Amino acid sequence: MDVTALSDAKVGSAGVVERVDLPDNVSHYLAHLGFLPGTAVEVLRRAPAGDPRVYRIDGVEVGLRNETARHIFLRLNEAAA
Amino acid sequence: MSCHTPVLDVLPENEPPVAPAGPGGPAATATKPMRTVALIGPPNSGKSTLFNRLTGMRQKVANYPGVTVEHHSGRMKAIGRGDLTLIDLPGIYSLATYSEDARVAVEVLTGKMRGVPKPDCVLLVLDATHLNRQLMLAAPVFSIGLPTLVLLNMSDELAARGGEIEPYALAKQLGHPVALISAAKGTGLDVIPEFLLRAGSRPDDGLRPVQLPVLQSAASCRTWATQVTARTKYQTPAASVWTRRLDRVLLHRWLGPLIFLAVVVAVFQVVFLAGQPLSDWMTEILTRAGSHAALLLPDNWLRPLLRDGLWNGVQAVIVFLPQILLLFLFIGVLEDSGYLARAALIADRVMRAIGLNGKAFIPLLSAYACAVPAIMATRTIENKRERIATIMVAPFMTCSARLPIYTLIIAAFIPNRLFLGGVLGLRAMVMLSLYALGFLAALVTARLLNSSVMKATPAPFILELPQYRWPTLQGLTLRLYDRGKLFVKKAGTIILGVTFLVWLLSVLPIHSGQFSALTDSVIGHLGHFIEPAIRPLGFNWKIGIGLLSSIVAREVIVGTLGTLYGVDPATHSLGLQAALRGDMTLGGAIALVVFFAFAMQCTSTLAVVRRETNSWKYPAAQFAYMTVVAYVAALVTNQVITRLF
Numbered sequence: 144m145d146v147t148a149l150s151d152a153k154v155g156s157a158g159v160v161e162r163v164d165l166p167d168n169v170s171h172y173l174a175h176l177g178f179l180p181g182t183a184v185e186v187l188r189r190a191p192a193g194d195p196r197v198y199r200i201d202g203v204e205v206g207l208r209n210e211t212a213r214h215i216f217l218r219l220n221e222a223a224a
Numbered sequence: 225m226s227c228h229t230p231v232l233d234v235l236p237e238n239e240p241p242v243a244p245a246g247p248g249g250p251a252a253t254a255t256k257p258m259r260t261v262a263l264i265g266p267p268n269s270g271k272s273t274l275f276n277r278l279t280g281m282r283q284k285v286a287n288y289p290g291v292t293v294e295h296h297s298g299r300m301k302a303i304g305r306g307d308l309t310l311i312d313l314p315g316i317y318s319l320a321t322y323s324e325d326a327r328v329a330v331e332v333l334t335g336k337m338r339g340v341p342k343p344d345c346v347l348l349v350l351d352a353t354h355l356n357r358q359l360m361l362a363a364p365v366f367s368i369g370l371p372t373l374v375l376l377n378m379s380d381e382l383a384a385r386g387g388e389i390e391p392y393a394l395a396k397q398l399g400h401p402v403a404l405i406s407a408a409k410g411t412g413l414d415v416i417p418e419f420l421l422r423a424g425s426r427p428d429d430g431l432r433p434v435q436l437p438v439l440q441s442a443a444s445c446r447t448w449a450t451q452v453t454a455r456t457k458y459q460t461p462a463a464s465v466w467t468r469r470l471d472r473v474l475l476h477r478w479l480g481p482l483i484f485l486a487v488v489v490a491v492f493q494v495v496f497l498a499g500q501p502l503s504d505w506m507t508e509i510l511t512r513a514g515s516h517a518a519l520l521l522p523d524n525w526l527r528p529l530l531r532d533g534l535w536n537g538v539q540a541v542i543v544f545l546p547q548i549l550l551l552f553l554f555i556g557v558l559e560d561s562g563y564l565a566r567a568a569l570i571a572d573r574v575m576r577a578i579g580l581n582g583k584a585f586i587p588l589l590s591a592y593a594c595a596v597p598a599i600m601a602t603r604t605i606e607n608k609r610e611r612i613a614t615i616m617v618a619p620f621m622t623c624s625a626r627l628p629i630y631t632l633i634i635a636a637f638i639p640n641r642l643f644l645g646g647v648l649g650l651r652a653m654v655m656l657s658l659y660a661l662g663f664l665a666a667l668v669t670a671r672l673l674n675s676s677v678m679k680a681t682p683a684p685f686i687l688e689l690p691q692y693r694w695p696t697l698q699g700l701t702l703r704l705y706d707r708g709k710l711f712v713k714k715a716g717t718i719i720l721g722v723t724f725l726v727w728l729l730s731v732l733p734i735h736s737g738q739f740s741a742l743t744d745s746v747i748g749h750l751g752h753f754i755e756p757a758i759r760p761l762g763f764n765w766k767i768g769i770g771l772l773s774s775i776v777a778r779e780v781i782v783g784t785l786g787t788l789y790g791v792d793p794a795t796h797s798l799g800l801q802a803a804l805r806g807d808m809t810l811g812g813a814i815a816l817v818v819f820f821a822f823a824m825q826c827t828s829t830l831a832v833v834r835r836e837t838n839s840w841k842y843p844a845a846q847f848a849y850m851t852v853v854a855y856v857a858a859l860v861t862n863q864v865i866t867r868l869f
Contacts, residue, residue, distance in 0.1 A: 165684070169686075171318075172317070172686060175317035175442055176317075176357070179443055188475060190480075191476065191570055192570070192572075197471075197475070197689060202461070202463070203357065205686065206565075206568075206685070206688075207686060207687075210684075211684040
């Protein structure tokens with residue numbers, strides 16, 4: 144039940160968003176894509192170059208660079224942890 | 225239950241409104257006829273497809289005053305309500321005014337936008353396949369207080385993927401009518417005229433959601449949306465199996481980039497293989513039509529004016545229409561299918577390496593069509609310095625206005641050789657290298673800007689990957705129609721005007737009632753005057769005049785050359801390709817296309833850069849820089865090729 148940065152979660156793992164530590168305008172945009180505390184998120188795949196990675200949140204697939212994902216924290220589901 | 229049952233009856237005529245209408249207002253609006261309907265929805269909700277469905281092929285594109293957000297509007301003729309104007313608002317996630325798009329939407333909805341009448345009612349489009357998130361926009365839209373119809377789009381996909389929604393319950397929760405539709409298939413849309421009829425004939429019924437969340441907080445909108453969907457037995461659909469499967473291949477570590485390259489090569493190959501015969505066929509028809517029409521004219525000064533001066537010039541440009549339409553057909557298919565977003569994901573690594581935001585990819589990609597909308601699209605980049613860097617490099621992307629001169633020179637000078645059993649053509653490869661050259665120039669320029677004057681902190685790259693979809697025939701047709709209209713219009717106005725001027729200057733001054741010979745004309749003198757400056761590039765004076773005239777717009781050079789070689793008795797009866805082959809070396813010809821790969825020959829772009837950066841400094845620097853690069857590159861190209869071959 145560790146809290147980990149989204150960028151550190153392995154491909155295939157899943158968890159629940161714990162908090163988003165980003166400037167207001169960025170976190171507002173992310174919030175509307177579903178990145179809000181309590182939402183389930185899954186690490187889906189990496190882009191061919193390894194970064195950005197694709198996350199599935201709330202039925203939508205969103206690509207984020209690791210430099211952004213580093214500031215989003217999630218609580219990993221036990222099975223995946 | 226059928227998936228597309230309209231749920232207007234959540235507001236049955238005999239049921240009293242939940243809340244009484246406020247005094248005064250509603251009665252007054254009841255008597256006034258409806259005029260304007262606003263269409264609003266988040267990005268990727270299928271809003272544009274619906275807009276096309278409702279308005280048909282007639283729509284107007286303009287800019288809102290003072291901002292660069294585009295304004296699409298059209299009469300709702302396709303559903304028999306030509307008396308109503310539908311305004312397509314920008315795709316937004318919320319009305320919180322972080323972005324200019326959202327500010328525009330709020331101003332239009334509240335009737336504060338200059339020149340746009342206040343909408344009488346609202347069509348809110350939401351993607352039914354992820355309703356939780358999409359409903360976050362509903363609360364702020366409802367709070368504006370206009371009669372609103374909620375359209376749950378892609379309901380067919382929702383059902384196909386095992387999702388479920390109870391529209392009647394949702395309508396009860398929202399206090400606004402709800403309908404299930406599929407804009408792509410055109411199903412469920414009959415509910416819209418019905419709603420418009422009611423919204424127009426009835427006073428505001430005063431129905432409001434029981435409670436709205438704190439609108440400025442995304443978290444509270446989200447909680448509200450989750451509560452609403454939970455109460456309406458919303459079943460989230462399973463992930464699209466096809467999208468997963470396709471992404472496994474298209475975003476594969478090495479297959480992904482490989483397929484990306486293959487797609488790009490294939491596009492150019494087809495533009496050439498299929499476009500060239502079409503273009504040749506058009507040339508033949510237009511030439512024949514021109515000479516037949518010329519015979520009907522009296523054999524005096526009028527005939528050469530119309531045939532050599534106007535027809536040759538405009539025809540030389542118009543024949544490239546098939547290639548341009550083919551290119552846009554491919555861009556349309558790639559974008560509408562959802563592949564472009566994947567391409568942006570693959571390209572982000574490269575973009576970052578040169579210090580550009582991944583978000584710059586989309587404007588830069590649209591710069592392949594035209595730099596003007598691309599520069600306007602950079603508004604999505606929040607960081608000012610990154611935005612200006614993107615603006616500075618965008619005109620290096622190979623826009624469609626370069627296509628005519630590229631195609632002309634390649635068809636005239638590059639043999640039609642095929643390699644690898646006919647898969648790869650030499651002509652397509654040369655064309656592709658020209659595109660690569662422009663891209664390379666953009667990379668280097670961005671790198672230079674980034675390491676010197678414009679060091680910036682990177683803005684985040686956040687990219688939504690939509691489900692793969694089949695592009696709709698209607699969407700593609702509309703794109704091609706718009707593009708084709710624009711191209712023909714330009715040929716009929718700017719290009720017609722400039723070629724006329726070139727023709728006029730090529731026959732003036734009049735000596736004792738006779739036109740001047742080409743070399744003795746104003747333009748002949750001007751051409752010979754500038755020739756020393758361009759001779760090292762392998763250009764003769766006619767090309768020089770072409771370059772001068774194309775400062776207005778790149779395609780103009782083809783029109784000008786068409787006119788100049790048409791007026792010249794030596795090349796009068798030859799086609800433009802043959803005339804050029806006889807009048808230029810290979811080195812000069814390749815140098816010419818290289819010049820066009822780099823040069824800033826476009827006044828519209830300069831004007832839009834001036835407007836977007838609010839300063840003459842940037843367009844001036846851009847023009848000077850690009851011209852110098854073009855000159856030097858063309859010089860090197862000509863000298864090297866002349867020595868090698």
